[in-house]
Amino acid sequence: MEPRQHPPESTKDSLTRSQAQVLKLMQHLDCAVSAQELFTMLRNQHQNIGLATVYRTLKALTLRGIVQLRTSTNGESLYSLVEQDTHHLTCLNCGQSFPLKECPVHELEANLRSSQAFKIYYHTLEFFGLCSLCQLQLEVGT
Amino acid sequence: MEPRQHPPESTKDSLTRSQAQVLKLMQHLDCAVSAQELFTMLRNQHQNIGLATVYRTLKALTLRGIVQLRTSTNGESLYSLVEQDTHHLTCLNCGQSFPLKECPVHELEANLRSSQAFKIYYHTLEFFGLCSLCQLQLEVGT
DNA sequence: CTGGATGCAAACGCTTTGCAAATAG
DNA sequence: CTATTTGCAAAGCGTTTGCATCCAG
Numbered sequence: 010m011e012p013r014q015h016p017p018e019s020t021k022d023s024l025t026r027s028q029a030q031v032l033k034l035m036q037h038l039d040c041a042v043s044a045q046e047l048f049t050m051l052r053n054q055h056q057n058i059g060l061a062t063v064y065r066t067l068k069a070l071t072l073r074g075i076v077q078l079r080t081s082t083n084g085e086s087l088y089s090l091v092e093q094d095t096h097h098l099t100c101l102n103c104g105q106s107f108p109l110k111e112c113p114v115h116e117l118e119a120n121l122r123s124s125q126a127f128k129i130y131y132h133t134l135e136f137f138g139l140c141s142l143c144q145l146q147l148e149v150g151t
Numbered sequence: 152m153e154p155r156q157h158p159p160e161s162t163k164d165s166l167t168r169s170q171a172q173v174l175k176l177m178q179h180l181d182c183a184v185s186a187q188e189l190f191t192m193l194r195n196q197h198q199n200i201g202l203a204t205v206y207r208t209l210k211a212l213t214l215r216g217i218v219q220l221r222t223s224t225n226g227e228s229l230y231s232l233v234e235q236d237t238h239h240l241t242c243l244n245c246g247q248s249f250p251l252k253e254c255p256v257h258e259l260e261a262n263l264r265s266s267q268a269f270k271i272y273y274h275t276l277e278f279f280g281l282c283s284l285c286q287l288q289l290e291v292g293t
Numbered sequence: 294c295t296g297g298a299t300g301c302a303a304a305c306g307c308t309t310t311g312c313a314a315a316t317a318g
Numbered sequence: 319c320t321a322t323t324t325g326c327a328a329a330g331c332g333t334t335t336g337c338a339t340c341c342a343g
Binding site: 074107113140 | 277
Binding site: 167169201 | 297298299300301302307308
């Protein structure tokens with residue numbers, strides 16, 4: 010990746026105005042949301058913010074290890090706090106996503122953490138397949 | 152998700168022309184590729200195919216449990232055969248991705264498979280953080 | 294013949310970028 | 319006062335869709 014023209018607003022200790030706004034909102038949410046949803050919510054709360062700023066903010070928070078993201082089946086990025094670590098069972102056909110509680114990966118993550126130069130912030134684990142409804146729907150078309 | 156106007160070209164036993172083309176190419180590749188890369192490769196081999204068809208084909212193969220996908224950091228979908236199951240360690244800053252051999256998840260997957268109506272095709276597991284180079288680069292900006 | 298598959302180009306939607314104004318320290 | 323940060327609008331870019339044509343059975 011090429012060097013950025015604007016130096017990154019990433020590895021500083023203090024939060025910018027928008028970072029504080031976004032972070033505060035996310036702490037009140039219990040699930041992952043898209044940038045556009047965050048944008049709309051903030052606007053509804055009469056908090057002035059631009060969509061581009063939301064994206065820039067989320068990128069910065071991600072590089073600081075505060076926020077994590079995964080991609081929904083429609084190609085949208087869904088953001089959540091790293092602490093709210095959850096995995097999913099996602100239907101390839103309808104895109105519906107069911108949260109999972111179990112996570113057998115923390116052990117491996119610990120190993121990787123101690124043995125590599127790579128600095129791990131978070132991981133995503135997602136199972137893909139067909140939910141029961143979509144299994145039926147597709148069988149009909151056979 | 153709404154019902155599709157064209158019934159899915161998904162759960163039939165035989166392969167369409169394009170499915171055969173794409174599948175054959177993918178079997179000769181050892182890593183995940185984007186739809187556009189597949190399109191270019193096929194064109195270079197003088198195999199007539201449209202980009203839209205590549206996308207439709209990949210979707211169909213995914214719904215049949217033959218192909219899996221993950222999203223690269225730049226938002227592109229990367230496709231591979233389900234058999235070539237690999238996980239990754241991905242840098243949030245430069246986007247570089249390192250393949251992982253270990254996978255502690257198959258056990259959980261087996262459990263899910265037997266206990267749920269959900270029909271699991273594959274899973275993705277990805278670790279995100281900063282590679283050593285990017286750690287340095289970002290520290291400078293502090 | 295009939296319905297699905299394909300190609301092309303246009304449309305879409307999420308995300309990023311250029312640039313000038315606002316803000317922070 | 320200088321360097322970031324922000325907002326807006328425009329551009330970017332991967333993906334999807336409309337539609338006419340092609341092909342398979």
